[in-house]
Amino acid sequence: MNPLPDPAVQVLQVATVFVFAPGISGVIATVEARVQGRRGPRVLQPYYDLGKLYRKETLVPENASWVFLAAPLVAFVGYLSVPLLIPVLTTYGLPLGYQGDILGGGFLLTLAGFVTALAGADTGAPYAQLGSSRAMTFGALVEPTILFVVFTVAAITATDLPYHEAATVRSAAGQIVRPAHLLAAAALFMAILADTGRIPVETHASTLEFGMIDEGRTLEHSGPALALFRHASAIKQLVLYTILANVFLVPWGLSSSGRPASVALAIGTLLAKAIGIGCVVAVIDDSFAKLRLYKITEFCAAAFVLSVLAVFTLFLGGS
Amino acid sequence: MGTAPGAFAGAASTVAALVLLIEFAMLRAPMLRSQIRLYAVQSFVVSALAGIVAHDRRIGELYVLAVLSFLLKVVAVPLVVSRLLRDADTEIAGTGAFGVASEFLIAIVVAAFGFFAVGTLHISSAVLPRSALALAAAVVLVAFVLIIVRSDVISQAVGFFSLENGVSLASLVVAAGLPLILEVAFLFDLLVAVVVFGILMRVHHGRSATLSTAGLTRLRG
Numbered sequence A: 001m002n003p004l005p006d007p008a009v010q011v012l013q014v015a016t017v018f019v020f021a022p023g024i025s026g027v028i029a030t031v032e033a034r035v036q037g038r039r040g041p042r043v044l045q046p047y048y049d050l051g052k053l054y055r056k057e058t059l060v061p062e063n064a065s066w067v068f069l070a071a072p073l074v075a076f077v078g079y080l081s082v083p084l085l086i087p088v089l090t091t092y093g094l095p096l097g098y099q100g101d102i103l104g105g106g107f108l109l110t111l112a113g114f115v116t117a118l119a120g121a122d123t124g125a126p127y128a129q130l131g132s133s134r135a136m137t138f139g140a141l142v143e144p145t146i147l148f149v150v151f152t153v154a155a156i157t158a159t160d161l162p163y164h165e166a167a168t169v170r171s172a173a174g175q176i177v178r179p180a181h182l183l184a185a186a187a188l189f190m191a192i193l194a195d196t197g198r199i200p201v202e203t204h205a206s207t208l209e210f211g212m213i214d215e216g217r218t219l220e221h222s223g224p225a226l227a228l229f230r231h232a233s234a235i236k237q238l239v240l241y242t243i244l245a246n247v248f249l250v251p252w253g254l255s256s257s258g259r260p261a262s263v264a265l266a267i268g269t270l271l272a273k274a275i276g277i278g279c280v281v282a283v284i285d286d287s288f289a290k291l292r293l294y295k296i297t298e299f300c301a302a303a304f305v306l307s308v309l310a311v312f313t314l315f316l317g318g319s
Numbered sequence B: 001m002g003t004a005p006g007a008f009a010g011a012a013s014t015v016a017a018l019v020l021l022i023e024f025a026m027l028r029a030p031m032l033r034s035q036i037r038l039y040a041v042q043s044f045v046v047s048a049l050a051g052i053v054a055h056d057r058r059i060g061e062l063y064v065l066a067v068l069s070f071l072l073k074v075v076a077v078p079l080v081v082s083r084l085l086r087d088a089d090t091e092i093a094g095t096g097a098f099g100v101a102s103e104f105l106i107a108i109v110v111a112a113f114g115f116f117a118v119g120t121l122h123i124s125s126a127v128l129p130r131s132a133l134a135l136a137a138a139v140v141l142v143a144f145v146l147i148i149v150r151s152d153v154i155s156q157a158v159g160f161f162s163l164e165n166g167v168s169l170a171s172l173v174v175a176a177g178l179p180l181i182l183e184v185a186f187l188f189d190l191l192v193a194v195v196v197f198g199i200l201m202r203v204h205h206g207r208s209a210t211l212s213t214a215g216l217t218r219l220r221g
Helices: A004-035 A045-055 A066-084 A101-124 A125-159 A162-171 A173-177 A179-195 A223-247 A261-287 A294-314 B005-026 B032-055 B059-083 B102-121 B130-149 B152-173 B181-207
Strands: none
Touching: A004 A045, A004 A066, A004 A223, A004 A261, A004 B130, A045 A223, A045 B130, A066 A223, A101 A125, A125 A162, A125 A179, A125 A294, A125 B181, A162 A173, A162 A223, A173 A179, A173 A261, A173 B005, A173 B059, A179 A223, A179 B005, A223 A261, A223 B152, A294 B059, A294 B102, A294 B130, B005 B102, B005 B130, B005 B152, B032 B152, B059 B152, B059 B181, B102 B130, B130 B152
């Protein structure tokens, strides 16, 4: 069969994330329930939830401005453009793949998070504002960790392109066991736990407003706007898992050409990796308690120590 | 920096980095038992590294050292310390002079100083990568931070013991071929320290009925 043209593969990268992101959330919810000894929701439940929300009407709080309605769209598009920049399915950079480096992807993620917080603050409702304020505070504590992970990548590959880091990891066994790589991957995993609102930072599906951080921001949204936010946060989760798996932990199984068969295989392995990470997250969710709000700084400090040590060990001969 | 180290060098430095990470974890250990357990795990990692070096570099004596340090530091010391303090209350959370996150930041700065100070000495070793020695120096300095900022006897004693772990790590790097008798002598030094610290901890707990050393600053007539 003829190889797919590069733009088609690029569209497929975005489409894969768009279509399967809620499914990954569904798998995590199911695994989490099974570990607790419950039957849990269907794997497809997030899709049904989204469908239900899209059919409902949007209610806007009295004092809200246009930001309230624009934010879901901006956040959704922001998260969905990150897959253009990272190795989702291919080992080689696609036409738009070098438009932004890791920092570029980070900016997109941050923009989407910022807009979501802005929408929460715009409502004037206390819980949404609480969520916005907390999300920005703890986001600022996680940010240094992400920066030092980027420094590590930059020092290892002399670029800050995710494709190069993945290629470096694939190149030799010594690259995998070197402390810089392992520490950076561990730090990134902890940052992802914090960013996706998982235990030990936040109870994911909690309905208690006082414990909410990320979830709190969208409390005032309803209908299609809420559906967009829900879908966007699932996309963010899958994007972050993809970065962890395809750039750091297991950058194997990616397609090195545009042949339909190998691209299809890459989609399958991507989902398998994401589900694997999801299972780990689900087990962590079930085996630890949520940290008290003021103890979250300790979690962030631990992640920061890992990422700083990763940069340290790169000096003195690189091992 | 772009070239990868060999698999052995990479793995060895990772294990050394693990020792430093456990030292950081001691800064926030909330319970008497978790502090002792952290020390046992750290000692286990150091013993394991000795075993790995012995295997890879074919130094037979290091096997003996690995086994001895395992028996002493992973089994005996934690057992003795927890026996001595079996009637003490177990909570030691919040004995730090600062918040945990601030202590981590201080420890990072201090560790960075040790790391790069040793790095500039250009001491190279035949058995372990250079960064392992720098990590060992960082372990020693973070152990000092632990002893200084936490005001409970158990953290201070474990801080001292883990300082010895950092020194063992350093001795693995620079003197893996050291005569066995010297290494064993160091281990027995540790044993003496454990006995002395154990008695001190016990006396302190017996007199003040607490593990905290905060009361020691008051003058007594």
